[in-house]
Amino acid sequence: MIRNDLHYADLATIGGMLRRREISAVELMAHMLERIARLDPLLHGFAFLDTDAALEQARAADILLAGGDCGPLTGIPIAVKDLFWTADMPTAAGMTIYRDFRPPEDATVVWRLREAGAVIFGKLQMTEGAFAMHHPSVEPPVNPWGEALWTGASSSGSGVAVAAGLSFASLGSDTGGSIRFPGVANGLTGLKPGWGRVSRHGTFELAASLDHVGPMARCASDAAMLYAIIAGHDPADPTSWPGGPDPLDMDAVIDLGGLRIGYAPAAQEGCDAELGTAIGEAVSVFAGMGAGLQEVSLPDMLSGAAQWELLAGVEAALAHASTYPARAEEYGVALSRLIGLGRDASAMAYQKARLIRMDLSGRLDALLADVDMLILPVLPYAAPTLDRLGALAEDPDANTRLISFTAPFNLSGQPALCLPCRPTSDGAPLGFQLVAARGREDVLLRAAIAFQRETEWHLRHPFD
Template identity: 55%
Template sequence: MNLSDWHYLEISELAPLLKRKALSPVELVRSQLDRISAIDGKLHAYAKLMAYEALEAASKAESEIGRGRYRGPLHGIPVAVKDLFWTKGVVTAAGTTVHRDYVPQEDATVVRRLREAGAIVLGKLQLTEGAFATPHPSSVPPVNPWGANHWTGASSSGSAVAASAGLCFASLGTDTGGSIRFPCAANGLTGLKPSWGRVSRHGVFELAATLDHVGPIARSARDVALMFEAIDGPDTLDPSSLPGVGTAVLAPRHGLKGVRVGVDREWNARATDEETLKAMEGVIAALRELGAEVIEVRTPESFPIAGAWEMLCGVQAAVAHAETYPARASEYGPALSRLIDVGRATDGMSYQRVILDAIAFRGHMSALLETIDMLLAPVQPFAAPTHEQLGALAQDPELNQRLIQFTSPFNVSGHPALSMPCGHTADGMPIGCQLVGRRGYESALIAAGEAFQGISKWHRMHPPV
């Protein structure tokens, strides 16, 4: 295979080649930089390319591997990170103009852990302003490689576009209301929103502390496992990180005998279109073929939680931006300004009522997950909307609430969710589903995702770029 054709391989396919020195990390990075130069001018996935640093790291990786100091399956693999993560000596703007000159003096913990695993950081990826809903008006947003007129999926949009278009082999994103899962669904990728606290948030610009989750975006569940193993685990620099040890890379799982998968067809069908429901039925059939027991369940009422998400996020965003807003409000775009204003205007009693509802939902969801191993749900009620459709959603609070009804409740509850592609629309746009599990049980979700991808084709399909 010509090196120029390798940009769509998975990490699990590249790693053995690098380990046995059949592939050079330097050649691989140069190939990626060439592809970025050729394609990213129309996709705008990257906010900052770190070509010099990446080539230096590739040369070091090649030398280490050549001396028999192989660090593991990420050694020599080119990845990229959302421009929300601190990178030592390199601007981290968080999609804002307020922080456009901020140069961190250290790496975020997750970036440091990726480097320690031998991964090579190609650059910083575009995102919405402050990781909220829309880009700052001064920025050029990423373009969906599957369809330029379609949504790229909210804040981790650059992270998904880059991985989908072969501009890196995996990426890091964040998910506060669905921003790993939405971009994965829109771009035909696999992504993990871990349990809250499972992955350190040290060195990550905050949107809403109790809702923010850091996780990997990749082409397969297997690759997600490799990325997750590198970044997972407690961190003394993040007091909210959970104690315990990191997950082990999973052995391939080809069957799901004995695994109980809950399905609430009524909940899944709320405002969900026929193409998505058909794709979900395909997933159910595949899980049964793999030996899983599909159990009809009743999901705790989540629509009010989705409706209260903006208040929860707004109050916490107001705290996160207190040093610069309202003092520098003129430098903020309209969407993030409005969110912060919602937070600043919220009274304590209203916020406490929402907190109590969130605690109740978390408890009911945890109780349900004690009766099953995981819950199957759509990521969103329809495939990535066009920009015109997205504009209509922004003007209708109830429609917007419908958009986040399957994602935001699990940011509130802190349960892990694995997003993966499960179909295509008639016009070729990817459709995503998610598996939701008990807190701390990411490995079970990843194993189920790997089993599903062992008999499905969707994660092997790539955009026409």
């Protein structure tokens, strides 16, 4: 008999059950498909789902499992953001222009998941072109913690599906916060690796030098497993780093003694009181595990965040040059505005923004040479209601404030990991992020795994 909560099992648990033949891959896939059929009409997380192909992949996985020739993800159903090429499914990137596009191959990250045995069974909904808003023709995903809550920008469907137990994990992308926003909005753990640590080959661009690809999961150990699979050099992406990450021992005792955590109390001025209290509690958890706290001053994050839209707009204009303005009428208002901003930008304004970016990156590099990681908010508040978000959209200063903790690390390229902490008094998810120096994803993952061994906030789920 299938456990009622099987859909919330972590990757190691469900993988062990499959390898021990306590459940078959077909039974597991059927269980997930039944749950999707019941819940996704309410949540709208999926952009594409092929049930027949999913069951066929599961049958093939069962043959591998029976023979003992299997990888760490063999038989585990994982759906991915509809930004990533899939040779067996359309990839629309949230756009009507590409609704019938069948890529010639898998994105490198999708191929690597398949090589590890994952059943890639569906594509998850997203904002148009991975920017701020869903295309007008798309039914936006619904936050499973409350239909009035934001789902967190472009990796919205990934956040919803993983939180609701419709996929065991997912892949997202983060150009200004779109792994971390849906991560905290849906109560998940998400890793934005450093720029270049994960191949972008076969991934629709929003802004090439700001785009990061990473895992979204329900716990840090799952994020670590997925990161170890997808990271590493890819000849098809010359910007990817040579070599790959060292695997983490998930069963090892993690000693945080001597770890230096930079804490910036001044950064929380203007944040909601409940968020400040929750992050303070998280800081106390780390201190209780032996980490040392060091008060730090951040560089001017707001000025950096204020450059994000211009820089992203110029790169987005280049990415969409073959279809915009030629097919501008098929674009939604938000993405059209961003591309227009980039096309109209002067060289002087663009260079000024680049210099501010370089200055911010250097200052963050210097700060992270003195501490092992920073602990910061992701948002200045809990996941905002859709009404509050609508009001923010009308206020450029408020929108810059919204991305002031996330976009700077897209500009600078350092890795950042979000994870849940104590929720609000009415049960809405809250979260924070850890940021480390370039190439130190291992520090973030070890700290997050240790944190989640001491806390249970990541074990909350919105549905049975």
